Amino acid sequence: MKDFQFHRPSNINDAVGLVKGKSGAKFLAGGQSLLPVLKLELAEPSDLVSLAHLKELREIKIDGDKLLIGALATHDDVAGNEHVRKKLPALATLAGGIGDAQVRNRGTLGGSVAHADPAADYPAALLGLGATIVTDRRSIAAEDFFTGLFQTALGRDELVKAVQFPIPKRAAYAKFAHRASKYALVGVFIAETGAGVRVAVTGAGAKAFRMPAFEAALGKQLAPASLDGIAVSSADLNSDAEASAEYRAHLISVMARRAVQALA
Protein backbone atom coordinates (compact mmCIF):
# COMPACT_ATOMS: atom_id res chain seq x y z
CA MET A 1 0.00 0.00 0.00
CA LYS A 2 1.37 3.43 -0.96
CA ASP A 3 1.71 6.29 1.57
CA PHE A 4 -1.10 8.85 1.81
CA GLN A 5 -2.14 11.83 3.94
CA PHE A 6 -4.93 11.10 6.40
CA HIS A 7 -7.52 13.77 7.32
CA ARG A 8 -10.27 13.77 9.96
CA PRO A 9 -12.57 16.73 9.16
CA SER A 10 -15.33 17.55 11.63
CA ASN A 11 -17.89 18.96 9.20
CA ILE A 12 -19.24 18.25 5.73
CA ASN A 13 -17.87 21.44 4.13
CA ASP A 14 -14.34 20.67 5.23
CA ALA A 15 -14.63 17.04 4.09
CA VAL A 16 -15.81 18.06 0.61
CA GLY A 17 -13.22 20.86 0.48
CA LEU A 18 -10.39 18.46 1.24
CA VAL A 19 -11.37 16.19 -1.67
CA LYS A 20 -12.20 19.07 -4.01
CA GLY A 21 -8.75 20.57 -3.57
CA LYS A 22 -6.76 17.43 -4.34
CA SER A 23 -7.24 15.34 -7.46
CA GLY A 24 -5.92 12.18 -5.75
CA ALA A 25 -8.07 12.47 -2.59
CA LYS A 26 -10.84 10.03 -1.65
CA PHE A 27 -13.48 9.82 1.08
CA LEU A 28 -13.11 6.97 3.57
CA ALA A 29 -16.22 5.60 5.32
CA GLY A 30 -16.13 2.05 6.72
CA GLY A 31 -13.13 1.07 4.60
CA GLN A 32 -14.61 -2.36 3.82
CA SER A 33 -14.31 -1.84 0.07
CA LEU A 34 -11.71 0.91 -0.17
CA LEU A 35 -9.05 -0.69 2.04
CA PRO A 36 -8.95 -3.95 0.02
CA VAL A 37 -8.64 -1.79 -3.11
CA LEU A 38 -5.66 0.03 -1.55
CA LYS A 39 -4.04 -3.17 -0.34
CA LEU A 40 -4.24 -4.58 -3.87
CA GLU A 41 -2.84 -1.24 -5.13
CA LEU A 42 -5.78 -0.88 -7.51
CA ALA A 43 -5.95 2.74 -6.31
CA GLU A 44 -3.21 4.97 -4.94
CA PRO A 45 -4.89 8.01 -3.39
CA SER A 46 -2.75 10.94 -2.25
CA ASP A 47 -5.19 11.68 0.61
CA LEU A 48 -7.86 9.81 2.54
CA VAL A 49 -10.58 11.99 4.04
CA SER A 50 -12.21 10.12 6.90
CA LEU A 51 -15.94 10.68 7.39
CA ALA A 52 -15.86 9.13 10.86
CA HIS A 53 -16.40 12.42 12.72
CA LEU A 54 -19.46 13.50 10.70
CA LYS A 55 -21.87 12.08 13.27
CA GLU A 56 -24.88 13.86 11.71
CA LEU A 57 -24.54 11.51 8.74
CA ARG A 58 -25.40 8.53 10.93
CA GLU A 59 -28.99 9.59 11.64
CA ILE A 60 -31.95 7.38 10.73
CA LYS A 61 -35.38 8.99 10.87
CA ILE A 62 -38.90 9.02 9.45
CA ASP A 63 -39.32 12.05 7.17
CA GLY A 64 -43.03 12.31 6.23
CA ASP A 65 -43.81 9.27 4.09
CA LYS A 66 -40.13 8.46 3.65
CA LEU A 67 -37.36 6.85 5.63
CA LEU A 68 -34.16 8.90 5.65
CA ILE A 69 -30.96 7.00 6.37
CA GLY A 70 -27.68 8.86 6.78
CA ALA A 71 -24.75 7.79 4.61
CA LEU A 72 -22.66 6.80 7.62
CA ALA A 73 -25.29 4.45 9.06
CA THR A 74 -23.59 1.07 9.23
CA HIS A 75 -25.27 -2.08 7.96
CA ASP A 76 -25.74 -3.04 11.63
CA ASP A 77 -27.36 0.35 12.36
CA VAL A 78 -29.85 -0.23 9.53
CA ALA A 79 -30.54 -3.85 10.47
CA GLY A 80 -31.24 -2.98 14.11
CA ASN A 81 -32.99 0.38 13.82
CA GLU A 82 -36.57 0.45 15.15
CA HIS A 83 -37.88 2.76 12.36
CA VAL A 84 -36.40 0.55 9.64
CA ARG A 85 -37.67 -2.64 11.26
CA LYS A 86 -41.17 -1.19 11.61
CA LYS A 87 -41.57 0.73 8.34
CA LEU A 88 -39.27 -1.15 5.96
CA PRO A 89 -38.48 -4.57 7.44
CA ALA A 90 -37.24 -5.82 4.06
CA LEU A 91 -34.41 -3.27 4.21
CA ALA A 92 -33.49 -4.35 7.75
CA THR A 93 -33.36 -7.95 6.53
CA LEU A 94 -31.21 -6.96 3.54
CA ALA A 95 -28.74 -5.03 5.74
CA GLY A 96 -28.60 -7.90 8.24
CA GLY A 97 -27.62 -10.28 5.42
CA ILE A 98 -24.62 -8.28 4.21
CA GLY A 99 -21.22 -9.95 4.66
CA ASP A 100 -20.33 -10.96 8.20
CA ALA A 101 -20.47 -9.30 11.64
CA GLN A 102 -17.24 -7.34 11.08
CA VAL A 103 -18.36 -6.01 7.69
CA ARG A 104 -21.78 -5.02 9.06
CA ASN A 105 -20.13 -3.29 12.02
CA ARG A 106 -17.93 -1.05 9.81
CA GLY A 107 -19.50 -0.90 6.33
CA THR A 108 -21.90 1.95 5.59
CA LEU A 109 -24.89 2.62 3.36
CA GLY A 110 -23.15 5.59 1.70
CA GLY A 111 -19.96 3.64 1.06
CA SER A 112 -21.90 0.79 -0.47
CA VAL A 113 -23.91 2.94 -2.86
CA ALA A 114 -20.89 5.12 -3.80
CA HIS A 115 -18.77 2.02 -4.49
CA ALA A 116 -21.54 0.53 -6.70
CA ASP A 117 -20.25 -3.02 -6.59
CA PRO A 118 -22.36 -5.04 -9.05
CA ALA A 119 -22.89 -7.73 -6.38
CA ALA A 120 -23.83 -5.34 -3.55
CA ASP A 121 -27.25 -5.70 -1.94
CA TYR A 122 -28.35 -2.08 -1.41
CA PRO A 123 -28.60 -1.12 -5.11
CA ALA A 124 -31.52 -3.57 -5.50
CA ALA A 125 -33.38 -1.88 -2.65
CA LEU A 126 -32.66 1.64 -3.90
CA LEU A 127 -33.90 0.78 -7.38
CA GLY A 128 -36.76 -1.41 -6.15
CA LEU A 129 -38.09 1.31 -3.88
CA GLY A 130 -37.39 4.28 -6.16
CA ALA A 131 -35.08 5.84 -3.57
CA THR A 132 -33.34 9.20 -3.85
CA ILE A 133 -29.65 9.72 -3.10
CA VAL A 134 -29.07 13.05 -1.34
CA THR A 135 -25.58 14.50 -1.81
CA ASP A 136 -23.90 17.66 -0.54
CA ARG A 137 -25.19 19.47 -3.65
CA ARG A 138 -28.23 17.72 -5.19
CA SER A 139 -30.71 14.84 -5.13
CA ILE A 140 -30.32 11.96 -7.58
CA ALA A 141 -32.99 9.35 -8.38
CA ALA A 142 -31.69 5.79 -7.97
CA GLU A 143 -32.57 5.16 -11.64
CA ASP A 144 -30.01 7.81 -12.64
CA PHE A 145 -27.44 7.07 -9.94
CA PHE A 146 -26.03 3.65 -10.89
CA THR A 147 -24.50 4.19 -14.32
CA GLY A 148 -22.33 1.09 -14.83
CA LEU A 149 -19.83 -1.35 -13.33
CA PHE A 150 -18.53 0.42 -10.19
CA GLN A 151 -19.81 3.64 -11.80
CA THR A 152 -22.21 6.21 -10.42
CA ALA A 153 -23.43 9.69 -11.29
CA LEU A 154 -21.40 11.13 -8.38
CA GLY A 155 -18.81 13.77 -9.11
CA ARG A 156 -15.29 12.97 -7.86
CA ASP A 157 -15.66 15.32 -4.88
CA GLU A 158 -19.40 14.75 -4.28
CA LEU A 159 -20.40 13.40 -0.89
CA VAL A 160 -23.41 11.13 -0.33
CA LYS A 161 -25.20 12.54 2.72
CA ALA A 162 -28.21 10.24 2.94
CA VAL A 163 -30.64 8.02 1.08
CA GLN A 164 -34.37 8.74 1.12
CA PHE A 165 -36.49 5.59 0.84
CA PRO A 166 -40.21 5.87 0.02
CA ILE A 167 -42.09 3.57 2.41
CA PRO A 168 -43.88 0.87 0.36
CA LYS A 169 -47.05 -1.04 1.24
CA ARG A 170 -45.02 -4.24 1.32
CA ALA A 171 -41.54 -5.28 0.24
CA ALA A 172 -39.17 -8.24 0.37
CA TYR A 173 -35.63 -9.14 -0.64
CA ALA A 174 -34.36 -12.60 -1.55
CA LYS A 175 -30.76 -13.35 -2.45
CA PHE A 176 -28.67 -16.29 -3.50
CA ALA A 177 -25.46 -15.40 -1.70
CA HIS A 178 -21.84 -16.16 -2.48
CA ARG A 179 -20.89 -18.91 -0.03
CA ALA A 180 -17.96 -17.04 1.55
CA SER A 181 -18.50 -13.28 1.15
CA LYS A 182 -22.32 -13.27 1.10
CA TYR A 183 -22.28 -10.85 -1.84
CA ALA A 184 -25.29 -11.45 -4.10
CA LEU A 185 -24.82 -13.89 -6.96
CA VAL A 186 -28.38 -12.77 -7.58
CA GLY A 187 -30.60 -10.68 -5.31
CA VAL A 188 -34.15 -9.59 -6.10
CA PHE A 189 -35.99 -6.80 -4.28
CA ILE A 190 -39.75 -6.50 -4.79
CA ALA A 191 -41.88 -3.62 -3.55
CA GLU A 192 -45.62 -3.06 -3.73
CA THR A 193 -45.99 0.72 -3.90
CA GLY A 194 -48.90 3.10 -4.46
CA ALA A 195 -47.73 3.42 -8.07
CA GLY A 196 -47.48 -0.32 -8.75
CA VAL A 197 -45.08 -3.20 -8.25
CA ARG A 198 -41.32 -2.64 -8.67
CA VAL A 199 -38.79 -5.42 -9.16
CA ALA A 200 -35.04 -4.80 -9.06
CA VAL A 201 -32.18 -7.25 -9.48
CA THR A 202 -28.58 -7.04 -8.25
CA GLY A 203 -25.59 -9.35 -8.72
CA ALA A 204 -26.63 -10.47 -12.19
CA GLY A 205 -25.37 -7.66 -14.41
CA ALA A 206 -22.86 -4.83 -14.51
CA LYS A 207 -25.27 -2.80 -12.36
CA ALA A 208 -28.64 -3.31 -10.71
CA PHE A 209 -31.60 -3.24 -13.07
CA ARG A 210 -35.39 -3.45 -13.06
CA MET A 211 -37.50 -6.25 -14.58
CA PRO A 212 -40.41 -4.63 -16.50
CA ALA A 213 -41.94 -7.99 -17.54
CA PHE A 214 -42.04 -9.17 -13.91
CA GLU A 215 -43.45 -5.82 -12.78
CA ALA A 216 -46.28 -5.97 -15.34
CA ALA A 217 -47.20 -9.56 -14.44
CA LEU A 218 -47.04 -9.00 -10.68
CA GLY A 219 -48.99 -5.75 -11.08
CA LYS A 220 -51.95 -7.86 -12.29
CA GLN A 221 -51.66 -10.42 -9.53
CA LEU A 222 -49.01 -10.32 -6.83
CA ALA A 223 -48.41 -14.06 -6.60
CA PRO A 224 -45.46 -16.32 -7.53
CA ALA A 225 -47.54 -18.06 -10.23
CA SER A 226 -47.76 -14.77 -12.14
CA LEU A 227 -44.11 -15.27 -13.08
CA ASP A 228 -44.76 -18.65 -14.71
CA GLY A 229 -43.69 -18.72 -18.34
CA ILE A 230 -41.81 -15.41 -18.30
CA ALA A 231 -38.39 -16.15 -19.78
CA VAL A 232 -35.35 -14.31 -18.43
CA SER A 233 -32.65 -13.70 -21.04
CA SER A 234 -29.07 -14.50 -20.05
CA ALA A 235 -27.70 -12.01 -22.58
CA ASP A 236 -25.64 -9.33 -20.81
CA LEU A 237 -25.68 -11.22 -17.48
CA ASN A 238 -22.47 -11.88 -15.53
CA SER A 239 -20.70 -15.18 -15.96
CA ASP A 240 -17.89 -16.22 -13.61
CA ALA A 241 -16.50 -19.13 -11.61
CA GLU A 242 -19.49 -19.00 -9.24
CA ALA A 243 -22.34 -18.93 -11.74
CA SER A 244 -22.85 -18.86 -15.50
CA ALA A 245 -25.06 -16.24 -17.12
CA GLU A 246 -27.68 -18.95 -17.76
CA TYR A 247 -27.66 -19.99 -14.09
CA ARG A 248 -28.03 -16.37 -13.01
CA ALA A 249 -31.00 -15.98 -15.36
CA HIS A 250 -32.59 -19.01 -13.67
CA LEU A 251 -31.80 -17.59 -10.23
CA ILE A 252 -33.56 -14.32 -11.07
CA SER A 253 -36.83 -16.23 -11.52
CA VAL A 254 -36.30 -18.32 -8.39
CA MET A 255 -35.32 -15.36 -6.17
CA ALA A 256 -38.22 -13.28 -7.51
CA ARG A 257 -40.65 -16.04 -6.54
CA ARG A 258 -39.10 -16.28 -3.07
CA ALA A 259 -39.34 -12.51 -2.64
CA VAL A 260 -43.03 -12.52 -3.61
CA GLN A 261 -43.67 -15.30 -1.09
CA ALA A 262 -41.85 -13.30 1.60
CA LEU A 263 -43.68 -10.00 1.03
CA ALA A 264 -44.47 -8.37 4.37
Ligand SMILES: Cc1cc2nc3c(=O)[nH]c(=O)nc-3n(C[C@H](O)[C@H](O)[C@H](O)COP(=O)(O)OP(=O)(O)OC[C@H]3O[C@@H](n4cnc5c(N)ncnc54)[C@H](O)[C@@H]3O)c2cc1C
Ligand atom coordinates in the same frame (compact mmCIF):
# COMPACT_ATOMS: atom_id res chain seq x y z
C1 LIG B 1 -15.62 -9.78 3.36
C2 LIG B 1 -16.62 -8.81 2.81
C3 LIG B 1 -17.90 -9.23 2.53
C4 LIG B 1 -18.85 -8.34 2.01
N1 LIG B 1 -20.10 -8.79 1.73
C5 LIG B 1 -21.01 -7.95 1.23
C6 LIG B 1 -22.35 -8.39 0.96
O1 LIG B 1 -22.74 -9.53 1.21
N2 LIG B 1 -23.21 -7.48 0.42
C7 LIG B 1 -22.85 -6.17 0.17
O2 LIG B 1 -23.68 -5.40 -0.30
N3 LIG B 1 -21.61 -5.73 0.46
C8 LIG B 1 -20.69 -6.57 0.97
N4 LIG B 1 -19.43 -6.11 1.28
C9 LIG B 1 -19.11 -4.67 1.02
C10 LIG B 1 -19.51 -3.84 2.24
O3 LIG B 1 -20.91 -3.76 2.26
C11 LIG B 1 -18.93 -2.44 2.25
O4 LIG B 1 -19.33 -1.92 3.48
C12 LIG B 1 -19.37 -1.44 1.23
O5 LIG B 1 -19.20 -1.92 -0.07
C13 LIG B 1 -18.56 -0.16 1.30
O6 LIG B 1 -18.90 0.60 2.43
P1 LIG B 1 -17.79 1.29 3.30
O7 LIG B 1 -18.51 2.16 4.26
O8 LIG B 1 -16.89 0.27 3.88
O9 LIG B 1 -17.05 2.22 2.22
P2 LIG B 1 -15.49 2.49 1.97
O10 LIG B 1 -14.80 1.20 1.71
O11 LIG B 1 -14.94 3.38 3.01
O12 LIG B 1 -15.59 3.34 0.62
C14 LIG B 1 -16.00 2.71 -0.60
C15 LIG B 1 -16.01 3.78 -1.70
O13 LIG B 1 -17.07 4.70 -1.50
C16 LIG B 1 -16.56 6.04 -1.35
N5 LIG B 1 -17.39 6.64 -0.29
C17 LIG B 1 -17.58 6.16 0.96
N6 LIG B 1 -18.50 6.89 1.60
C18 LIG B 1 -18.88 7.87 0.74
C19 LIG B 1 -19.83 8.94 0.83
N7 LIG B 1 -20.59 9.14 1.92
N8 LIG B 1 -19.97 9.74 -0.26
C20 LIG B 1 -19.23 9.55 -1.38
N9 LIG B 1 -18.34 8.55 -1.52
C21 LIG B 1 -18.17 7.72 -0.47
C22 LIG B 1 -15.08 5.88 -0.99
O14 LIG B 1 -14.31 6.99 -1.42
C23 LIG B 1 -14.73 4.62 -1.76
O15 LIG B 1 -14.47 4.94 -3.12
C24 LIG B 1 -18.48 -6.97 1.79
C25 LIG B 1 -17.19 -6.53 2.09
C26 LIG B 1 -16.26 -7.42 2.61
C27 LIG B 1 -14.88 -6.92 2.94
